[in-house]
Amino acid sequence: GAVVSQHPSWVICKSGTSVKIECRSLDFQATTMFWYRQFPKQSLMLMATSNEGSKATYEQGVEKDKFLINHASLTLSTLTVTSAHPEDSSFYICSARGPIRTDTQYFGPGTRLTVL
Amino acid sequence: KNQVEQSPQSLIILEGKNCTLQCNYTVSPFSNLRWYKQDTGRGPVSLTIMTFSENTKSNGRYTATLDADTKQSSLHITASQLSDSASYICVVSPPSYKLIFGSGTRLLVRP
Numbered sequence: 001g002a003v004v005s006q007h008p009s010w011v012i013c014k015s016g017t018s019v020k021i022e023c024r025s026l027d028f029q030a031t032t033m034f035w036y037r038q039f040p041k042q043s044l045m046l047m048a049t050s051n052e053g054s055k056a057t058y059e060q061g062v063e064k065d066k067f068l069i070n071h072a073s074l075t076l077s078t079l080t081v082t083s084a085h086p087e088d089s090s091f092y093i094c095s096a097r098g099p100i101r102t103d104t105q106y107f108g109p110g111t112r113l114t115v116l
Numbered sequence: 117k118n119q120v121e122q123s124p125q126s127l128i129i130l131e132g133k134n135c136t137l138q139c140n141y142t143v144s145p146f147s148n149l150r151w152y153k154q155d156t157g158r159g160p161v162s163l164t165i166m167t168f169s170e171n172t173k174s175n176g177r178y179t180a181t182l183d184a185d186t187k188q189s190s191l192h193i194t195a196s197q198l199s200d201s202a203s204y205i206c207v208v209s210p211p212s213y214k215l216i217f218g219s220g221t222r223l224l225v226r227p
Contacts, residue, residue, distance in 0.1 A: 006159075043205060043217040044160070093159050105215065107152075107159040 003027055004096050006108040013084055014116055021079045021111045023094030029074035030096035034105060035067070038091040050077055084115045118143040120208050122218035130226055133196055137221045139189040139206030151180050151191045152205045154220070160205055163191070196225045 003026040013019050023033055032051050036044040048064075050056040050071035058064045066088075068080040077096075081088055091112050095105040120141045129135050141149070148167050152160035164173040164180040166189075172181045177200075179192045193200055206218040 004159075041222070043219045046214065049214075091157070104165075107161070109159045110157065112157060 002098070002104075002106045004030075004094065004106045004108040006092075006094055006111050008111060009109065010112040010114075012114045012116065015085055016083055018080055018082045019084055019113060021081075021092055021094075021113075023077045023079070023096065023108055025075045025096040025098075025106070028096075028098045030077070030098060031074065032097045033071055033077040034095045034097070035069060035077075035079050036093045036095070038093060038110075044093060047079075081113065084113070086115045089113055089115045118208075118210060118216050120206055120216050120218035122204075122206050122221050124221060125219070126222040126224070128224045128226060129196055131196060131198055134192065134194045135196060135223065137191045137193075137204050137206075137223070139191070139218055141187050141189070141206070141208045141216070141218075143208040143210050143216050144187070145211060147209045147211055149180075149182055149189055150207045150209070151178070151189075152207060154203045154205055156202070160207075163204075193223075198225050198227060201225045 005024045007022045035047045038044045047062045048056045048058045050069050052071050052074050056069035071077040091110050093110040095107045097105050123138045148165050150165045151163045154160045163178050164175050166173050166182045168184050177194045182189045201224050203220040203222050205220045208216045
């Protein structure tokens with residue numbers, strides 16, 4: 001149980017385009033989802049937290065107009081990187097937390113974004 | 117300031133050997149401490165989870181220990197295999213939702 005999927009697993013796009021990444025909780029309802037970014041040889045950095053049906057809370061230094069987060073249902077959150085630039089190239093990982101085990105986050109497999 | 121520090125940054129061992137990874141934290145109080153394994157290009161996978169009252173937890177060849185007095189945890193890997201090559205991340209969970217990540221130890225197991 002507690003499986004989180006991400007789609008796509010990797011994406012290559014041109015500079016200036018927008019890219020949408022999906023995060024799904026497959027077998028539980030995720031009241032809260034988290035988006036992380038990970039640069040090579042570094043640990044995960046929290047970008048934002050989203051609760052179903054409400055606006056996301058962004059960490060300091062993360063541009064909310066550039067990284068649009070939507071958590072419209074209890075099983076799906078999306079991260080849209082708008083007007084992507086090469087410096088946005090990174091590994092994006094989502095995690096989800098259910099209503100019962102609130103001390104546990106289940107991580108997705110990640111999405112590798114490369115902006116040319 | 118809540119911090120989690122791991123050592124060593126990287127480690128190379130021969131297949132079949134044992135190794136121990138260290139984690140020191142300043143997070144207090146905390147709900148639990150987890151060790152994750154992250155393969156290259158993949159998301160983290162939980163290996164062990166311990167509350168502040170637990171001293172040790174095993175998962176196959178992985179054994180985690182926790183000393184709440186000294187605020188130290190370790191992850192011991194026995195009889196290493198090539199597939200153990202990965203980053204191992206210590207993560208402390210304070211009562212709030214925000215996880216505190218260590219920078220990880222990159223382990224390479226050589227044949």
